Amino acid sequence: MNYSLNEYEALAYKAARGCGLAWGLAEEAGKAVRTLSALGLESAPILLEALENPSKQSVLEVGAQLCDSPDELSQITFPKPVNTPGILLAFIALSTATSDQCYCCKWENFEAYIKNQELFAVTLEGFNVTTTTSLSIGIAKTPQGQKQVALDRAIISDHHYAKLTALAFNTYAPSTEASRISGAGAGLNDND
Secondary structure, eight states: OEEEHHHHHHHHHHHHHHTTOOHHHHHHHHHHHHHHHHTTOOOHHHHHHHHHSOOSSOHHHHHHHHHHOGGGGGGOOOOSSEESTHHHHHHHHHHGGGOOOEEEEEETTEEEEEETTEEEEEEOTTTTOSEESOOEEEEESSOOSEEOOOOSEEEOOHHHHHHHHHHHHTTSOOOOHHHHHTTOTTTTOOOO
16 A cells, blocks of 8 residues: 555654654654655565664664764764664665765665665665665765655555554553543443
């Protein structure tokens, strides 16, 4: 199915909150998948991997740090191994909105360039890898590869959508008899 980028961002945000992430990191997760989808990449599998198997230093935290200080990209220390490196592409793309810098991102079976929030793909085969030990991000003079078509809809499989929805459901308070008596929902008189 395909969803609006806003709908996908909101679902990812709620799913991240449902996994216990702080508000700020949950917002970053939503922005990340929205950006990746706009770049034409399927981001639900790696988001679920990042949420269900958090590492000591999350790529969401590293990505947020990158957006706060894009000029210090070369000084950011990446954990080894890096879990779900594809998520970092979103933050690199977001950081290029305010600069004319071109970045080259590489790991096993993956090479792409990002400039002015556009993705140029050499090979995308390894985008959804869960772990890499060979992450390399550097500054490039010009982008190489095929420019990806920007999308205005997010394509998410039914399976991944159901998993994200289940995680988002953790943010909802269950109804109780006391809440119904106090007027929540239809109360005790459900006559619709």
